Amino acid sequence: MSEPSKFIFKSVLKALHYSGLAKAMAPVARGHGVIFMLHRVCPVEDAGFSPNRILKVTPKFLEHVITLVKRSGIDIISLDDVPARIKDKDNKRRFACFTLDDGYRDNIDHAYPVFKKHNVPFTIYLPTAFADGEGDLWWLVLQESILKADRIQTTIDGARRIFTTRTQKQKDTAFNDIYWWLRSQPEQEARRIVSGIAKDAGYDASPLCSDLVMTWDQARALAKDPLVTFGGHTCRHLALAKLPANEARREIAESIVRLERELGRPCHHFSYPYGDAGSAGVREFEFVTSLGLATAVTTRKGHVYAHHQDHMSALPRISLNGDYQDLRYVSVFLTGVPFVLWNALGRARSLLVGLKPAKAQSVENGKLAA
Numbered sequence: 001m002s003e004p005s006k007f008i009f010k011s012v013l014k015a016l017h018y019s020g021l022a023k024a025m026a027p028v029a030r031g032h033g034v035i036f037m038l039h040r041v042c043p044v045e046d047a048g049f050s051p052n053r054i055l056k057v058t059p060k061f062l063e064h065v066i067t068l069v070k071r072s073g074i075d076i077i078s079l080d081d082v083p084a085r086i087k088d089k090d091n092k093r094r095f096a097c098f099t100l101d102d103g104y105r106d107n108i109d110h111a112y113p114v115f116k117k118h119n120v121p122f123t124i125y126l127p128t129a130f131a132d133g134e135g136d137l138w139w140l141v142l143q144e145s146i147l148k149a150d151r152i153q154t155t156i157d158g159a160r161r162i163f164t165t166r167t168q169k170q171k172d173t174a175f176n177d178i179y180w181w182l183r184s185q186p187e188q189e190a191r192r193i194v195s196g197i198a199k200d201a202g203y204d205a206s207p208l209c210s211d212l213v214m215t216w217d218q219a220r221a222l223a224k225d226p227l228v229t230f231g232g233h234t235c236r237h238l239a240l241a242k243l244p245a246n247e248a249r250r251e252i253a254e255s256i257v258r259l260e261r262e263l264g265r266p267c268h269h270f271s272y273p274y275g276d277a278g279s280a281g282v283r284e285f286e287f288v289t290s291l292g293l294a295t296a297v298t299t300r301k302g303h304v305y306a307h308h309q310d311h312m313s314a315l316p317r318i319s320l321n322g323d324y325q326d327l328r329y330v331s332v333f334l335t336g337v338p339f340v341l342w343n344a345l346g347r348a349r350s351l352l353v354g355l356k357p358a359k360a361q362s363v364e365n366g367k368l369a370a
């Protein structure tokens with residue numbers, strides 16, 4: 001999300017909070033439960049150029065969220081219990097789950113002590129190549145390369161682009177332009193481009209994965225605690241919808257088999273890398289269902305409603321995002337109202353775009369991709 005969009009979204013959240021509208025609309029907007037999505041949990045908040053700070057929250061904020069959820073009368077449950085809970089029409093209590101993607105080691109160092117202290121179950125989705133120390137965390141490689149360089153050059157849509165990256169503003173612009181264009185590209189190609197940028201910048205990305213992500217031994221040790229559940233997150237953390245069908249299915253199936261073998265227990269859960277509509281769609285949801293997994297989560301925003309019992313392979317989540325570390329936002333998220341509005345706007349926008357002539361539509365898409 002761009003800075004202006006973020007500002008507008010935050011203003012809407014504050015307006016919903018202070019006007020009392022979120023509270024008033026909650027009875028019709030909120031679902032049976034929520035699944036929170038986190039990535040990293042680190043005590044120090046990033047200052048300066050750090051576009052991936054959205055993936056980090058502090059342990060203190062996590063603890064405050066847990067306290068808020070409990071105080072709101074919401075049961076915090078294991079992902080294992082979600083399918084039965086959604087089907088249980090007699091249970092009117094709401095539920096919340098905590099999930100963390102990618103298996104960052106700070107989940108052990110900083111998130112686990114908080115979950116343990118509050119006896120809160122949680123799920124970690126671990127890509128197998130990451131636990132092998134061979135993952136390509138290209139979004140961080142791009143950030144570190146831009147941080148290091150005063151100048152970045154790459155080719156975007158066939159045109160050579162040179163970014164001066166001396167100031168934080170210049171670095172932010174370069175990151176946003178390059179990152180969002182890469183997200184629209186075939187992923188192996190995107191990774192090749194980032195690798196070239198890192199090489200030019202003199203940034204050595206080879207130790208990054210093993211520096212940041214837990215090993216299999218660490219995952220095994222953590223998995224001994226009954227509060228902890230591990231789920232699949234593919235082998236190489238590729239956007240599945242961009243892959244040929246057999247490769248996408250293999251990425252899911254092999255990651256589950258490997259997790260079960262390494263951790264010595266069944267794996268019933270899965271998270272789609274990136275998780276947006278361009279990275280996981282109906283084809284991927286059907287793969288997950290055919291593999292007999294109990295749940296799979298996306299990054300589509302929203303509460304979990306009764307109708308999701310027919311869509312257990314495409315569950316929405318709510319991001320606990322580093323840019324939204326404010327309990328006022330979380331209390332509004334718990335009403336469900338912003339997501340109902342967000343999704344209604346998205347549908348309206350799709351309808352409008354769908355009604356435009358083909359030429360106008362392609363121009364708009366071009367602008368969006370840039």
Ligand SMILES: [Zn+2]
Nearest residue numbers: 101102273274
């Ligand atoms: Zn991920």
